[in-house]
Amino acid sequence: MTINLLNEDLQIRENRLGSITGYHGSAKDLSNCSRKSVLNDRERSFTQCSSCSSGTAICQLAMIQDAVVINHAPLGCSGDFPEFNFINRTGQIKRKMKLKNVRLISTNLREKDMIYGGNEKLEKTIKEAYERYNPKAIFVTTSCGSGIIGDDVNGAVEKAESELGIPIVPIFCEGFRSKIWATGFDAAYHGILKKIVKPPKNKSNNIINIINFWGDDYFSNLFEKLGLIPNYIVPFTTITQLEKLSEAAATIQVCSTLGTYFSTALEQEFGVPEVKSPPPYGILGTDIWLRELGNIVGKEKEVEELIISEKQRIEEELQDLRNKLKGKKAFVAAGAVHGHSIISVLKELGIQVAGACTWHHDPILDNRDETSDSLKHVVDTYGDIQLTVCNKQSFEMVNLLNRVEPDIFIVRHSGMSIWGAKLGIPTMLIGDEQFGLGYQGIINYGQKIYDMITNSSYVKNLSKYTKLPYTKWWLEQDPFYFLGGNAGE
Numbered sequence: 001m002t003i004n005l006l007n008e009d010l011q012i013r014e015n016r017l018g019s020i021t022g023y024h025g026s027a028k029d030l031s032n033c034s035r036k037s038v039l040n041d042r043e044r045s046f047t048q049c050s051s052c053s054s055g056t057a058i059c060q061l062a063m064i065q066d067a068v069v070i071n072h073a074p075l076g077c078s079g080d081f082p083e084f085n086f087i088n089r090t091g092q093i094k095r096k097m098k099l100k101n102v103r104l105i106s107t108n109l110r111e112k113d114m115i116y117g118g119n120e121k122l123e124k125t126i127k128e129a130y131e132r133y134n135p136k137a138i139f140v141t142t143s144c145g146s147g148i149i150g151d152d153v154n155g156a157v158e159k160a161e162s163e164l165g166i167p168i169v170p171i172f173c174e175g176f177r178s179k180i181w182a183t184g185f186d187a188a189y190h191g192i193l194k195k196i197v198k199p200p201k202n203k204s205n206n207i208i209n210i211i212n213f214w215g216d217d218y219f220s221n222l223f224e225k226l227g228l229i230p231n232y233i234v235p236f237t238t239i240t241q242l243e244k245l246s247e248a249a250a251t252i253q254v255c256s257t258l259g260t261y262f263s264t265a266l267e268q269e270f271g272v273p274e275v276k277s278p279p280p281y282g283i284l285g286t287d288i289w290l291r292e293l294g295n296i297v298g299k300e301k302e303v304e305e306l307i308i309s310e311k312q313r314i315e316e317e318l319q320d321l322r323n324k325l326k327g328k329k330a331f332v333a334a335g336a337v338h339g340h341s342i343i344s345v346l347k348e349l350g351i352q353v354a355g356a357c358t359w360h361h362d363p364i365l366d367n368r369d370e371t372s373d374s375l376k377h378v379v380d381t382y383g384d385i386q387l388t389v390c391n392k393q394s395f396e397m398v399n400l401l402n403r404v405e406p407d408i409f410i411v412r413h414s415g416m417s418i419w420g421a422k423l424g425i426p427t428m429l430i431g432d433e434q435f436g437l438g439y440q441g442i443i444n445y446g447q448k449i450y451d452m453i454t455n456s457s458y459v460k461n462l463s464k465y466t467k468l469p470y471t472k473w474w475l476e477q478d479p480f481y482f483l484g485g486n487a488g489e
């Protein structure tokens with residue numbers, strides 16, 4: 001059992017799941033090594049950039065509408081606050097919520113604090129946050145700075161909690177703790193599970209927890225036909241909503257890179273069944289996912305009818321898109337499971353996946369369930385492809401794209417999408433992870449890709465006037481020049 005909510009902190013992904021950030025080779029080999037637990041991380045002798053767990057923890061906490069997040073850190077660690085505020089405000093408009101800013105505060109640790117300690121500052125900030133916003137809960141996220149000097153965050157939190165009478169939740173997400181920034185999701189969920197979620201009072205038979213980022217509402221339409229109600233978590237929720245997560249009929253996740261820890265813990269600790277299946281992307285993945293959901297909520301017959309009607313509904317348009325996209329090749333770069341999901345969608349459209357890169361790889365998930373293994377599902381269903389695991393190293397990505405010359409580059413993170421555009425490759429930035437979900441998601445992708453491939457003059461012009469920061473020497477080298485070691489057996 002890798003999840004223990006009695007622990008102050010959780011095990012990082014490297015130790016809990018054996019996760020890695022370095023690999024290049026066949027997806028099939030990676031899948032086999034993962035299942036046999038013989039996977040090694042191939043270290044890079046040079047790295048250029050990365051993300052950190054603090055940002056991924058805050059991205060789940062910042063949009064809880066009646067909470068405050070205090071980042072106990074130097075101000076530089078809060079560089080992403082404006083982005084979270086932008087996502088919060090656009091999401092509020094979409095959801096017809098009252099428009100207000102995120103409640104994110106930095107303790108602004110300075111050099112003096114690094115010498116004499118930052119606890120006093122943290123205690124003052126918690127009180128200030130309470131007086132200013134009257135929140136239902138306060139989350140305190142840690143950073144490399146507060147972690148290195150060994151501030152007693154637990155002590156400060158416990159003292160303030162007894163004075164203020166609201167949950168104050170420490171989230172241990174220092175960037176240096178893990179190379180896998182998805183560990184930050186787990187840290188945020190660990191805190192929510194430990195101090196916010198309550199034991200169930202009234203069990204629901206139709207509310208389904210959906211662990212997601214902040215995509216559009218694609219589930220209501222699908223669920224309406226099954227008499228189910230989506231409960232999107234964690235962004236855009238309230239503390240009261242989170243307290244009742246234990247009452248749901250089931251938990252699903254749009255991406256198990258995001259939700260593996262949360263959904264497994266909700267089942268293990270609160271008895272909420274997790275839908276264990278490949279992600280609901282591509283036809284077979286969606287079939288398996290819907291059937292498993294139907295089994296859990298007792299809607300097997302309704303699910304079978306829905307599968308038939310949905311497939312009939314998209315059949316003609318899917319064939320038309322397959323004809324239009326015949327012979328096209330794509331390169332995919334995204335978080336691990338979402339990357340596998342995009343590959344499934346592209347394969348359904350008949351597009352050749354000329355290469356794919358995921359930001360890390362979890363050989364197993366917290367539920368240890370083989371049907372939830374999205375990479376195995378891709379390999380078994382659609383065959384082998386060339387796959388790289390690379391934690392957003394731009395130098396590798398530019399070199400790879402320059403060689404592969406795909407017709408379309410599909411990428412999840414904005415910082416990486418710019419390289420495709422600079423190389424003159426039509427580049428599709430996936431901001432909404434729900435866009436490709438289910439049967440309709442295949443059509444959504446097909447239409448968008450066709451549109452982008454047939455309107456490429458902007459990126460072509462951009463590339464004409466762009467000077468890349470990488471030299472001719474580098475572009476002629478093996479993209480994996482700096483990747484050492486062996487992957488596995």
Ligand code: SF4
Nearest residue numbers: 052054077143144175
């Ligand atoms: S927590 Fe560490 S890795 Fe993350 S932004 Fe701050 S200093 Fe950088």
